[in-house]
Amino acid sequence: MANAVEKRRAVRMAPEDRMREIEVAARSVFSRRGYAAASISEIAEKAGIREGTIYKYYENKRDLLLVVVQHWYEDLIAGFMESLADVEGTQAKFRTIIRNHIKAIKASPDLSRLFFTEVRGADDYHDSVLFELNRKYVRVLTDVIEEGMELGLLRADISTTLIRDVIFGGLESHASGFLANRSEFDVDKITKQLSELIWAGMALPPSESDDLSKRVERLEAAVSRMENSSRAED
Template sequence: MPRISKERQQDRRNSILAAGRMVLSARGFNDAAISAIAAEAGVSDGLVYRYFTNKRDLLIAVLADFYEGIIDNLEVILDQYDTFEERIRAIVYEHIARFASDKEMCELFLTEIRVSNNYRETEIFRLNRRYTSIVVRTAQDGLARGEMNPAIGPRLLRDMLFGGIEHFAWRHIGRGVAIDVDEGASKIAEVLLHGVCARSTPPNPPKAHTGK
C-alpha cells in the first residue's frame, strides 16, 4: 500500500475536523454519531478512528481548532488599537460577538469540556488560559502606561470581564434569545471601564469598532 503524504494526511484530518464541527454543532455531543461525521467528511468510520481515539477526542480537537482561530483573530484586531480603553472595548465586543456567532461551539465548551474532571489536563485548558491572558497583558500594559487604575489588578479585570460576559451571554443562549452584540458590549465595557456610580458629565462615546 503506498504511503500517504503528510499533506494528504493533514487534508483528511482537516476534513474530519470540519465535519465534526458541523455535526457536533447541529446535533450536540450526545447525538452526534461518528458515522454521521464520517459521512459528512466523505470518509469511512474507521478512518475517523485513525485520527481520533473517540468522539470526545474529536470534540477536543474541534474546540482546539476553534480556540486557535479566535485567538489569532483577536490579536490581529487588537493591533488596530492604541489605548487601554480601546483594547478592552474591542475584547469585550469580540467575546460577546463570539457567543452570538458561534453559540454551539461555546455551548459545547461550557457543557461538555469545562465541567469534565480532566479539563485542566486538556489542550482546551491551555488554549483558554492563552486566550484570557490577552486581557491580563492588556491590563499590565495599561498599568505601565498609567491608563488603568492601579488599585485594580489585571487578574481581577480578567475574571470580571470573562465571568460577566459569560453570565450575560448564557442568559440569552439558555432562552434562545438573540444577543444584541453592540448594546451588550457597550454596556459591559462601560461598567468595566467606568463603574456604575453616577457622574456629573457623561463618558466619551465608544470608538466605532472596525474589526471583522
C-alpha cells in the same frame, strides 16, 4: 447514496485534508445533536467515509471534539491579536477585547456552547491544550489592564483576575439565553454598556496634581503666544 459514498472513498486525500473534512462533519453533528447524542458513525456518514477511517486520525469521539474546539480556539486567538495590532490606547484596546469576545460567541454559538458545557467542566480540561489556549486568550485582557496600571490610567489596587472573571464570566452568563436560543445578543449594545461600566470602576479620577500640571501647561502656552505676538508688533 451508497454509490456516492463508495465513490468518495475511492478518492485519495492528503491526511490534513481528510482530517479537515472529518472535523467539519463532526462540528455539524456535534452542533445539531449535542456531544452525548452524536456518534462516530453519524460523523462518518456526514463526511462520506467509513467509520474506521476516523479512528486512523482520532482516538475516540472525545478526542475529535477537543481537536475541533482547539482549532476554533487557535483561529480565535489569531484573529484576536490581529484585531488589536492597530489599536492605540489602553481604553480602546480594552473595548476591542470585549467586543471581540462578544462577536466570537455570536459568530460561533455552537462551538461556544460545546466549550462551555462539554469541555471546560470536564476532568481532563486542566491538563489539556485547550486549557493553555484559554489562559493565553484571557491573558490578552489582563495584559491590557496591567498596561493601564503602569500608565497611571487605572487603579493599582484592583485584582486583574477579578476583572477578568467579571468580564468573561459575566458575558458567559449573559449569553446563556442566546446560546439556548431564547434571546438575542446585541454586540454593540453589550460592548458599550459593559466596557463603560467596568472601565469606570477601574479608572483613576484625575488627581489635583494632574489638574495643576495641565493648568500650568496652558498658562505657559498662553504666555508664549503673548510673547510671540509682542515681538511681531515690535
